[in-house]
Amino acid sequence: MAYDGYDITFSYDDLSETDSAIYSDSAEYDEMDCADKPSMTCRCNMDEDVNLEMCRHSSSMKQVVNIIIALRRMKHIKTKSSEFGEEEVLNIIMDSVIQERRVERVEMTPSYKSINKMLLCNICDQFKKTLVKSSGSPRLLAVTLRDGAAEYKVDFNLSLYASTSSSSNSSQPLCLGISETNIYLACTKPDNSSPQLILKEITESLDTIQVGDQNDNLLFFRKETGAANNTFESVKYPGWFISTDYYESKAVEMSQIVSKNRCTTFTLRSKN
Known part of the structure; x- marks a missing residue:
């Protein structure tokens, strides 16, 4: 040619x-x-x-x-x-050959989707105090229950979630709801204050929770260590855990794990 x-x-x-x-x-x-x-x-x-x-x-x-x-x-x-x-x-x-390419970084908002798996249980701290609902205020207390006082125990539904985005945290995301109610444990932070644990009433669907929406404070990371030790860390406020006081009948609150006066490990007693 x-x-x-x-x-x-x-x-x-x-x-x-x-x-x-x-x-x-x-x-x-x-x-x-x-x-x-x-x-x-x-x-x-x-x-x-x-x-x-x-x-x-x-x-x-x-x-x-x-x-x-x-x-x-x-x-x-x-x-x-x-x-x-x-x-x-x-x-x-x-x-x-030298090629140039413009790459724009797209920030993905983390979200969590329910996997339709639930654990029904009671929760006790390491000193055998059970979490019960206070009759005088919308809070939880940690109380040592005697024989015959089982009716005061609060049954919790632990609703399991999966992250839709990559995450380095290997703990299980979940929501802690009080059985047969629409009340959930939530970690909130008032202005100029530390994170606090409250009971929050929910009326909408929780199939998907996106970080930044009004219900992202319901999410906790459950990490299990040893045979039955569990911690519950706030997803919204990392480093803050559900905890109980060393003394009897004190309110369940949020605290940092470095606190020496609070208990942050719990045992789950399944009722499934």
Whole structure:
């Protein structure tokens, strides 16, 4: 197949001269001493010559410069064989190509979806105090119940969730609701105050909870250690845990795990 082009053969002794002809310090690679913008292909034998074919096709200056960069690299290539084929030449050229791409970072809002799995249980702290609902206020108390006082125990529904985004936290996300009610434990933070544990009445669906919405304070990370020790860390306020006081009949509150006067580990007594 005939084409309008050139077939030029360089010996290795001529490569330095070729480089000085192609590259110009004053031009800084912006111009070439030719009227047309040729495309180039090449054949190489490491023991003999470098054949450079130039044909008249529409090419950009960037493409020409990429070919020239590839030719310069060929002078220094070392292979086990004295010859290399089209695939090796293509790899050299592709290594020389510089591509720019603009990447915009999209922030994904974490969300949690219910997996329709629930655990019905009582919750006791490490001193065997049971969580009960206070009759005089909308709060929970930690009380040691005697025999025959089982009716005062609060049954909790632990609704399990799965994160829809990647997270480094391996604990189980869940909501703690009081059985047969629409009341849930929530961690809230009033202005200029530390996070507090409250009982929150919910009327809408909790199939999906997105971080930043009005119900994200219902979520806790449950982490189980040992045989039956569980901690409940607020998802909205990391580092704050559901805790009980060392003394009897005190309110259940949020505290940091470093607190020495609070108990943050609990035992779950399943009723399923």
